[in-house]
Amino acid sequence: MKKNKRMLSIMTVITCLLVITTVALLFLIGPWKKSAETKESLSNGKDPTNVTTTLTEDSSETPPSITATEATSSTSEESTTEPTPAPTDTPTPTETPTPTETPTPSPEPTATPEPTATPEPTESTTETTAEPTTVPETTPEPTKTTPNPGTSYDLSGMVIVIDPGHQRHANSDTESVAPWSDEKKAKVSAGTKGVSTGRPEYEVVLEIGLKMRDVLQGMGATVIMTRTSNDVDISNVERAQIAVDNNADVFLRLHCDAGDSSSSRGIGVFVCSRGELADSQVKWGNWLGNCLAEATGSKYRGCDASTRYSGLNWATSVPSFLLEMGFMTNSEDDRLLSDSDYQMKICQGVAAFCYKMKQNR
Numbered sequence: 001m002k003k004n005k006r007m008l009s010i011m012t013v014i015t016c017l018l019v020i021t022t023v024a025l026l027f028l029i030g031p032w033k034k035s036a037e038t039k040e041s042l043s044n045g046k047d048p049t050n051v052t053t054t055l056t057e058d059s060s061e062t063p064p065s066i067t068a069t070e071a072t073s074s075t076s077e078e079s080t081t082e083p084t085p086a087p088t089d090t091p092t093p094t095e096t097p098t099p100t101e102t103p104t105p106s107p108e109p110t111a112t113p114e115p116t117a118t119p120e121p122t123e124s125t126t127e128t129t130a131e132p133t134t135v136p137e138t139t140p141e142p143t144k145t146t147p148n149p150g151t152s153y154d155l156s157g158m159v160i161v162i163d164p165g166h167q168r169h170a171n172s173d174t175e176s177v178a179p180w181s182d183e184k185k186a187k188v189s190a191g192t193k194g195v196s197t198g199r200p201e202y203e204v205v206l207e208i209g210l211k212m213r214d215v216l217q218g219m220g221a222t223v224i225m226t227r228t229s230n231d232v233d234i235s236n237v238e239r240a241q242i243a244v245d246n247n248a249d250v251f252l253r254l255h256c257d258a259g260d261s262s263s264s265r266g267i268g269v270f271v272c273s274r275g276e277l278a279d280s281q282v283k284w285g286n287w288l289g290n291c292l293a294e295a296t297g298s299k300y301r302g303c304d305a306s307t308r309y310s311g312l313n314w315a316t317s318v319p320s321f322l323l324e325m326g327f328m329t330n331s332e333d334d335r336l337l338s339d340s341d342y343q344m345k346i347c348q349g350v351a352a353f354c355y356k357m358k359q360n361r
């Protein structure tokens with residue numbers, strides 16, 4: 001009996017030890033498994049991309065520390081759950097190496113070569129096209145103003161008195177310089193002489209005057225010459241009287257100028273500063289000078305009004321002009337005045353002026 005009792009107590013102790021051991025094992029394994037499950041649910045439930053982004057954006061944060069705290073908190077809850085050991089789930093930290101997608105920014109440098117420069121050439125082309133349009137506008141002008149050498153004007157109905165100045169032999173007798181003056185002046189002088197041609201003025205002006213007569217008559221004008229020869233004796237007052245007696249629409253006295261300087265050249269016009277037409281004489285004189293300048297290409301020096309010339313002072317009742325066609329003291333002007341083509345240009349300029357005077361009547 002003693003032996004049985006002893007065996008029974010030993011068996012009881014062993015059984016108790018087994019039970020205690022089993023319970024102890026259950027308590028130990030249970031919480032460990034719980035922590036492993038929470039780890040897994042954490043990584044699976046969250047968006048993996050979010051995890052990786054937080055990882056890469058803030059390298060200082062270490063996600064393992066966060067799971068460690070969660071694990072510790074969960075351990076307290078773990079005791080109630082199943083004690084079944086399942087430590088095989090440990091490989092959860094393997095999701096961290098996913099940040100391989102980060103190198104996104106580089107591949108888009110192709111957008112830089114924009115072809116923005118192309119619209120500029122269109123602007124330049126429009127500019128160039130605009131310039132030629134202005135050119136045709138200027139071209140029609142010359143036909144209006146410049147009378148071509150062959151241009152014909154209708155001078156019908158006009159009476160034009162041409163007085164080639166001077167004569168071969170001067171007449172030093174005197175006559176009144178003006179109707180309103182007692183001052184006396186030589187009747188007529190011989191004029192100047194060409195510095196290069198050597199020709200006398202009276203000869204050159206008659207040559208041009210005769211051509212002018214033919215030109216103006218050809219355009220229908222009635223032309224009266226004060227002289228057609230160099231061998232005459234007609235005073236300046238007598239020549240003016242011819243213009244007055246014929247009621248000239250234009251009384252034109254042809255002369256060549258002489259200057260102290262051989263460089264002086266160009267066209268000059270002189271008119272009377274007194275009389276019923278005095279207010280218009282300078283304006284008309286400028287018409288004459290400009291017509292001559294346009295026809296010949298020579299410089300117009302201007303119109304001077306005075307009472308210096310007896311041949312004008314005695315013809316104030318008609319438009320009267322003393323035209324200096326050029327300087328015989330200038331070699332180039334002198335040469336031109338004896339040039340046939342240039343003489344015709346002078347005649348054309350006078351014709352243009354007479355036509356302007358006709359339209360002004």
Ligand SMILES: [Zn+2]
Nearest residue numbers: 165191255256
């Ligand atoms: Zn003269």
